Amino acid sequence: MNKLFKGIVCAAMCGAAVVGTFGLAACGGNDDGNGHDERTTLSVYAPDGAPALALANLIEGEKTPSGQYIFDTHIVDANTIATYVTGNDPKADFCILPSNAAGKLLGTGTTYQMLGTVTNGNLYFLTDTNKDLPALTKENLSSALLGKTLGVIQYENVPGLTLRVVLGEYDIPYQLAENNDNPAADKVNLRSLTPEQVVPATGCDYYLCPEPARTSKIGATQSTPNPLRAAGSLQALYGDGSGFPQAVLVAKKSVLADKAAADKVMTYLQGSENYLKTADAHTLSELLASKRTEGMDAAFKEAQLNATVLENCSVKFTKSVDCKTAVIDFLTKYKAVSDTATNIPADAFFYIG
Secondary structure (H helix, E strand, O other): OHHHHHHHHHHHHOOOOEEOOOEEOOOOOOEOOOOOEOOEEEEEEEEOOHHHHOOHHHHHHOOOOOOOEEEEEEEEOHHHHHHHOOOOOOOOOEEEEEHHHHHHHHOOOOOEEEEEEEEOOOEEEEEEOOOOOOOOOOOOHHHHOOOOEEEEEOOOOHHHHHHHHHHHHOOOOEEEOOOOOOOOOOOEEEEEEOHHHOOHHHOOOEEEEEOOHHHHHHHHOOOOOOOEEEEEEHHHHOOOOOOOOOEEEEEEOOHHHOHHHHHHHHHHHHOHHHHHHHOOHHHHHHHHHHHEOOOOOOOOOHHHOOHHHHHHOOEEEEEHHHHHHHHHHHHHHHHHHOOOOOOOOOHHHEOOO
């Protein structure tokens, strides 16, 4: 915090002038005159997968850091992301995590505030090519799913909870089934599956899984007698069809005392959507690998970092002032599905700087 305080004083003395796209004008540069670097290093954490893709532009830009603030990025196991924003002295200055987790853990706005949404849904339907079933759309969802079995990866987590939010929007009744035997004709019969069970042999009518599993499953079954094919997008079914606030960026309130730190990170994230449109798969794979926890399996193989997968990960940054209502609406529906899955954030949670 001592370095951060110095950065604030320096910005005030220099009028917080911004240089170029990212750099903050420093008082006499980043050297204190005695050969010491006066720049402040801030930590950024994200779970591997689509949220990590949102940091690609930042990682690339920080190869040659400039200005008062530099960012040290960590891509970690999704199951551990909450540990970096909780406790008496949380490690993360900035962190990307699921919106429902952010609401539950940080929604009071006491320690962290939300700067914006970064991903907008990466959940897709598959079906067996040999079954005469339509792709799921807003127009046919209510009728097409009744009496059908729908296998879901991570039923009790984001995929399953978000699916149930969408089913609720369409007033579609559902039940949790252990197998495909005797499905209810007046409900959609949901099955909780592991990723390995999303194969034609499991026998479900539809499957819901995230990218990159969606594209991998389609490709892996092309040579089998019963290949899987694309059958719709869950985000296209929610609300106005533009997706839902799946992952958000938060920052410590103490860091946000200097607006320049938040502005630099948000500028990087605003550029991520375009960066990913032209990103080379090999370069992108190496970028993510350079920040991933040592020994951790990668969420994306290099071959999966193609244009289709990247587009389907729905990386787009929207500032809190522009998405506050959408986040509250989504989390309200989420809490109705599972009261313990999230909390409705207070106004203080949303950064308006």
